[in-house]
Amino acid sequence: MSEGSSSLPLVAIVGPTGSGKSELALQLAERFGGEAVNADSMQFYRGMDIGTAKLPEAERRGIPHHLMDFLGVREDTTVAAFQHMARTAIADIRSRGRLPILVGGSGLYNRAAIDVLEFPGTDPAVRAALEHELELRGLPVLMARLQDVDPVSAERIGDAKRVVRALEVFELTGRPFSSFMPERQYVVPTIQIGLNGDRAELHGRLAARVHGMVDAGLMDEVASLIPEGLREGRTARKALGYEQFLRVLDGESTVARASEETIVATRQFARRQITWFRADPRVQWLDWSQAGLGGAAEALVANSGVAGA
Template sequence: MTQKLGNPAGDGAALLPLVAIVGPTGSGKSELALTLAERFNGEAINADSMQFYRGMDIGTAKLPLAQRRGVEHHLMDFLSVKEDTTVAAFQQLARDAIADIRSRGKLPILVGGSGLYNRAAIDVLEFPGTDPDLRAALERELEQDGLAVLLQRLHEVDPVSAARINDGKRVVRALEVHALTGRPFSSFMPERKYVSPTVQIGLNGDRAQLHKRLEARVRTMVNAGLLDEVQALIPEGLREGRTAHKALGYQQFLRVLDGESTVERAIEETIVATRQFARRQLTWFRADPRVQWLDWSQKDLGEAAAAHVKAASQPGA
């Protein structure tokens, strides 16, 4: 049964929180999003950066249309595998979708495990611009003069960033931002401050159980035709894009098609890489004290998550 959230005074849409469901891959975020969407008349907004790509369905565990239970999903399948996007561009798309959903009196539900994309949607986070010519000039200096020279220059204008970063790409970016804005790159670091009313619900559970789930998930993907999906995306430009071919499973099975690996080796490498990715996701989201953690295996998961949504929708929450 659909339940209505809102302000008893009448301005219901203004108090509808953004619900962000976070956690490691394989923890059941998509299913919980459907449960909450059905319960509170919500719509889902995808924050998994690899589900942006058309045709990358099996390997990203993208919910097929028939399994979305009539729940509208936003920001899926809007890029070809040759295209790329930025976190800044996603931020605008996500916030537009959130505003649209709220304007129709519905509950926006952000779901996905791409940590920085999640932060971009929910938090006060400013993205400085870029200048391709300036970037190219700094990259030439890096190649000619070496990292130590550029790092010393960064230390003079932004000692905080210089103490935190030491790889060439990020040093170039920090110098580019300072040259463009006159501000240190460190001043653009994100705050843990919601841009609008938000509740984050995190899913976690037994680590051994997660490992088993991830292995079963990878093998199910392979049985469902992951290798054929990768092969079909090659003519669409999978190899040419900067990002899509790096997705878990896709890079491993591209090597199978190139004769550099076997299916079983690709399966094992994908399982290991997926476990490592899940560990990084947990590290990222655990660092945020605002996340309300739930055990994915608890019998009353839907009720427990719904309680957090209701609490966040109350006046003064």
Template sequence: MSTGALELPLVAVVGPTGSGKSELALQLAERFNGEAINADSMQFYRGMDIGTAKLPPEQRRGIPHHLMDFLSVREDTTVAAFQTMARAAIADVRSRGKLPILVGGSGLYARAALDILEFPGTDPAVRTALEDELESAGLAAMLARLTAVDPVSAARISDGKRVVRALEVHELTGRPFSSFMPVRQYVTSTVQIGLDGNRAELHRRLAARVETMVSDGLLDEVASLIPEGLRDGRTAHKALGYQQFLRVVDGTSTVARATEETIVATRQFARRQLTWFRADPRVQWLDWAQPDLFDAAAALVAQPAKGAADA
């Protein structure tokens, strides 16, 4: 193929869990000399391998995978921090003449990497002063103050916490909080490929996937992470499967019950993922079961890409 990797777009493979994103990303990486950049927020954690369906290194076909295993289960990150790391990884991959392929189903994280999306900072002193003012002056007075500097935000929000946040952002940046609202505009030329298919088949896949995780040792993995601080962090212990099997460790549930609860929760999560990605009209959907899936995806990657301003 004559098209060089540097001329190709940033590729994002998105969709619900269990739809085959990892495999398609590997195939595209092999075809286009690419590297994978993880956008599954639970695969950030070291040791959370079975329950997150993390692709083992020996199954990655020599394709580098970035932004995996950089957090302990005690730690947390933010979408803003991920945005910085993801864009640095994208730039690094491109600097070596490779195609960056973002892959994962964590919708907000994927969007933070792909779109013009700013995250204004915070200042504890400013936040505390505004909270004290809210307590003394009342919500109506704070809303009136917000209306004077940011009528768009004032018309959208009504609870004290969000009013304080909007005022904090204005005080720190001099810009209205509404100016930071996300827009569907890519930072760079991008192709988003979404995988979807028959819903009954997805349910079957997810059930089989959870059952395989259990037979592969999910309970032992959960138990082994407790001394590492699984219960101590704000996020890791809430992951699908981990919260259910922690109850098995505690003796308040059974493997059978935890397995069924995880299957149900995973189906619900997949539904939310589809809702999120379906709301983005730029995603180009393919059926995971179509015989020419790889060729169809490769054609999308190779087509003339829309730039950031055209997306």
């Protein structure tokens, strides 16, 4: 690729957890001279490696990976802050004549990086009041309120953090959070490649993956993060597997039960990811089990105008 080119596209690899996005990103990076930009919100955290399926540095084949390991488990970031960091990284990669490859299954973070998308402000007092109400009255009460004021968002989201955010936006602006989601319009030329496949095969992959994480020392990893503040972190402690194995360490669950709960939660998360990305008609889908997957993905990129790289 030509040095300093600003015409290079952005490649975004999307799809459910366990579909092989990280491996495909490596293949495309090797073929086209690319660098990866992480869009998995749980891989932002230092020390959360096994449970987030973070690709070990030794397995990255020398490909630079941006936006990993920049938060402690007590810390949080916002989608707006991620948007700025991701776009800065993407612009830097393109300015050096390299191909930026966004990879990760956090849907809103992915959209924030690739689309024209503005974020309404925040108010710590309003946020704190909603979080206090969440603790006192529970998520169903807040979900019911969100259904009344913003049924579109209520259909799309279900986790407590995003419900609180949607209600905060409504209280601050008088507008439903869903109204801030504009028409799909890329910031820079973008190719979205989606990975999907047989649902039963995915369930099997996810079960094997969770058991592999447990065998690799997930519980020890969770225990090692407690002194770092895992229990106090509003977001990190709720990550798949970490919440379940904290209960094991507290004597409230067993390894077998925590493993099964993690498998179920991961399947549910994968289903939400598929729903999110399927709603975007711009995604070009490939079957993760097809012969020549890497070649098919390379053809999509090459045919976009990167041919000859």
